[in-house]
Amino acid sequence: MPVEVPKEKWPGSVRTITLGALPAEGGTRKRVVTVGGETAMPFMHFEGEIPYPPVVAIEIKDRKPDDWSPLLLETWRDVIDDPAQWAAAAEEAGADLIVLALSLTNRDGNPTTPEEAVASVKAVLAATGVPLIVFGPGQAEADNALLVAVSEATKGERLALGICEDKNYRTIVATAMANGHLVTARTPMDVNLAKQLNILISDMGLPLDRILMDPTTGALGYGIEYGFSVMERLRLAALQGDKMTQLPMIVTPGFEAWKAKESKVGEGVPKAWGDWLNRAINWETLTAMTLVESGADIVVLRHPESVRRVKAAIDELMAAKAFVS
């Protein structure tokens, strides 16, 4: 007796969003990246379309970071002082996208100037062919000053600028709107807050297909279950037709996992934690894969081995389409 599988026919779908612009489109990228467009829950190929695979971005900084795990500093040792080289190495390691996170201060400890930020962004663009996401240092005034300069200097590149938060989104949205960029919108692990920020941003007039949402996920062991469920709920709401949740999701498991003690600390930890480097990479991989399973469209990672594993898994998840159609 053949088993009849009930299929969900969802009324809604996730928006399709393209990052980066080719020379013909007013940018300088060699390739662009398109995400979104899902009409079913993650990888449920038998009942809907998953037209674009989730993509993997590698996060780099504009200078050697002060607070990263020594394991990461070692991994990127040769390129860590030069964002252009670092970006090229990241592309080499398989990044579909680069995330450049600007620092609050420059190498000399002085506040990063808009000119320095623009120089870093331009250098990264010149060194790579993939689309770019630029995050400010995470402090409202600095974010606004640096991102406005970056946005104006890269008009037409279709960068994604971030991070918009409910208390500070107007300036970033306005400059993205004026210069043809996208924005990323981050909210702290709550379905309603995510939706609210999307509404606020779209109320300013930025079309919804230029917003990526970052629901904040937490790392394995540090609240990932909330992130996991918030993402599932957002995706379900999108498929059910709720327009304000129909945005592709960007998540930062690299940032989350590498700030965990399990990744940062190698000495004086329980023996049951096992080998440090492998543990740290496992931490990042498991965090990332759990989020891919719950609907992530862009996964921002830090270690090349995690990138390799996550990309391989995504390939398999996408290839399953052949087995059910």
Add this chain to the structure above:
Amino acid sequence: MAEHKVTFNHQAEPVVVKSGTLITEAARLAGIEINQPCGGQGRCGRCVVQVIDGKVRQRSALRLSAEDISLGYCLACQSIIEGDISVIVPEQEKIERRLVTDRTAVEVEPPLGYSPEYHQSLKRYFLSFAEPNYEDQTDDLSRLQKQLRVELGFKDVEIPLSLVRKIGSALREGNWQVTVYLNVNGSNESEPHVCMVDVLPFHCESDSPMWGAAIDIGTTTVTLWLVDLWTGVVHAQVSEYNAQIRRGEDVISRIIYADKEGGLQELQQLVVGTINQLIELACKRVKHYPVQPEDILKLTVAGNTTMMHLFLGIPPSYIRLAPFIPTFNQAPFLRAREIGLSANPHAIVDCLPGVASYVGADITAGVLSAGLDDTQKLTLFLDVGTNGEMVLGSKEWLVTCACSAGPAFEGAGVRDGMRATSGAIEEVWIHSETYEPSYRVIGGGKPRGICGSGLISLLAEMFMTGVIDKAGNLNTQLSTSRIREGEHGMEYVVAWGEETQHGKDIVITRVDIDNLLRAKAAIYAGFLVLAQSVGVPLEETEQVLIGGSFGKYLNIEKSIQIGLLPDLPWEKFNFLGNTAVKGAYFALLSQENRERIREIASKMTYIELSADNTFYEAFMSAMFLPHTDMSRFPSVLGAFQTANKLSVQT
């Protein structure tokens, strides 16, 4: 331990206190009253005093500006005396007498077909006795008991000692004719519980009044109706602020205060004092009849669970502690004397039953008077006071919950908030291009603050004109000097200093907006959780009945615009006024209604909001203007888009 001299208001005699004493405690010793609306928690900032000589250690300088502090201002309840000081206590803000009784009085007709013989538990009987003689040596009490048994069929009448003391004189003074008042209680016809309330010489006129009182003890206001139980007519309606206010504005503050030494007794005396004042006042108000407090023979009392505990002097501590179990929901019948009420000392005091710690007798009484337990229509009943309690249901079932909306809509917890008295801005309009406001003030003079309805109206206008975004952030990109950086973050100036009574700007701050959002979100989330708990869409509600004094001033359109009330057609909303006292009145008159309240209390299903995160979810989605799920507010969405020339993105 060191002792210090504290001089208040330049008085000649300083008080001497131990090191570590609070200024409020020293003031009490000095006989100076300092109001503490928050119960001495250092939250409200109303107990500000100025230290003009010496220094104190301040635990908290909340609500004081840097300038205030430099001038020696401090919070009396948070300042510790560690040396000799001299203190000026500013003229205490007099607790306002908003309650002009005439304004709150409502037309009440006795229920149709009211008959004291049939409905009333308080019965009046005229008894005549044969005079005793040498043959008939029956004692007075037995004589009375026999008559009760033979003539009225009451075998077992409870007669308190103090009434026994009166019997001898009453019989003789009345020439062996007396009037007895009995309370005959219970639906069980064969064995009712009968107790004697009074025995008076002579037969009074058969249709003369029998006095009773219906009382609602609100956290803020106490209301009393004086009723002739014979006709059912309400002869006086009076209300007054609950005197407990000066020991805390909300129930939690009162519970905390009650835990302090002597606190419970003080609070009990304060509320009984308020009721006694009201009794006196009501008696004076009655036209045509000379009424004395002692003539009142039965009192029916409604109130929230905390108020009932405090009224009876029962420690309310456990109400605030998880899992929130009160000492009682249903009190036994009591006599006025036991509580200290200045009615007839034997008068029956009937405290109506509550459901849970935060859904009390005021709500069960309200449900009765709103007729929720007797309607086929799916009804939402809402009582917004200092707390927001709500009931959803109909004849079939009732669910209820309470959410701590906070006192923002009563003007508290908002920088320039105030109660709805003269000088309060009660309505605001904002120009959609210049962002200039205009407003209406209660009493018509210069404003000195904004009351609840004014805040709702202001919030709605700011939202519709884009002064704030849907999350309540002030839009700093608008070209108006009214949006500015203030002492507590961004703020919007509603009235410039030159327009106001006190010469200071009246503003609404970002923090105020958050408080208002929280208050409205809590109430709407309560609606949603009730509806979800029984799986009924909120939109299917057929009528919304709003009780409580707050309701009267509520503008439905603005309340829907900010997402406080569900987006239903306006004709579905009805304001009922004080439903608690009305319910108490119904129960005072009729045993049947009293029984209905008991049933309501027993069948109402209480939903504890802190039991899981359903409420939290609903609350977060309501923390937006009008709501995160905009499809719940189609009328607002339409108006907003028109106002902001937005089109729906598809």
Add this chain to the structure above:
Amino acid sequence: MALSGIQIYKLLPQTNCKECGFPTCLAFAMKLAAKQVELSACPYVSEESKAQLQESSAPPIRLITLKSDGYEIKAGNEVVMFRHEKTFYNKPGVFAKIKTSAAEADVKELAGRINDYRVNYVGIDLEVDGIAVEDDARNADKMQKTLSVIRSVSKKPVMLFSDNVASIEAGLSQLSGETPLIGCADSENWEKFAELAKQSKAALAVIADTLDGLAELSEKAKAKGVEDLVLVPKGKNLGHELILQSQIRRLALKANFRSLGYPTLAFCQTHAQIAQAIAKYAGFLVIDQFAEELVYPLLVLRQNIYTDPQKPIQVQPGLYEINNPQPTDPVLVTTNFSITYFSVANEVEGSGLPAYLLVADAEGMSVLTAWAAGKFDAERIAKAVKAANLDTRMSRKRLVLPGAVAVLSGEVEAELPGWEIRVGPREAVDIPKFYKQVLQVN
């Protein structure tokens, strides 16, 4: 299908007699709908209603329990597709693989390590649940030997996998009185497996690469009298496995499809398979390699995904360092309600000012709620200070209380001698200003 509270209420006596322990029939009905109480608590429910209610409460996924001396591992009884809809109940049992081809000494060493593995995560000891023996040697003697060695160092439940039924039989001889899992039965050898499972009362794993195949096997095994079944959907790759697992769960829950109403098992070789098996529906996991640095995150992930999402969202109580604070910097105290934590942490972080954030365990309530409920008082704050070792750690002892609980300042002072207790602002947005004006000035 599950009935709602109101639907159940209509089947109850509606007398509000309170004998069930709930104040009203509706309250009881809601608890029944939430499956938090048994219908038998109502003494007055009619037979007719009982029949209707019991049908709706039968578990759509059978509960399977693997047992050994002193251990029980449960799977099944799940009721939702997504954990936020209610919760996932039975954490998937994690079994580490040992092969029969391994040398005896290696088996003993590995079994010992698996058995003894214990790691502490937020105060909970996490362990591996058992050992899965893979008969790669296809040898009954080896199987028997391997199990006797395992049983000499571990009493945890085991699974026996072989395509050689004789091996399984030999293994079972070492496991009397236990309920292990045996398998995997496929379309060719299922009959012998079913016989053996029935005889030995073991749970039986059936394997197929289609749902049709799995359903057919489970029906046949059931017809043979085997009730305790575990499904092993053999996907063609990671994505196919996800689809099969999702379809099985959905058929059981949404279509009440009994032939697939059993827990599933996933064999995991890669990290992605592990994450997927935990997040998406496996009832048991068999991991290929036992390595501490993998088992630790795996067990943590399982713990995370299987926490009850209906509980308030909390952050881990403890000390958080913001902007690289020094022992002279102030300690701000708040509760572990996530939104409270985030709003405070974001303000401090955004201000760029260094501080310690001490998060007290207030059972996930916000400051005022927790205070009102007695979960955030001087005693708890003092306890948090002590737990974080702040007395020795801080050279300048300044504790800042949230303004909303200014009332606690006196009591906290008394609880924490030597500490300077300050009252901060009521609202998080005022923290940066408070910090600059009050904390930095003195």
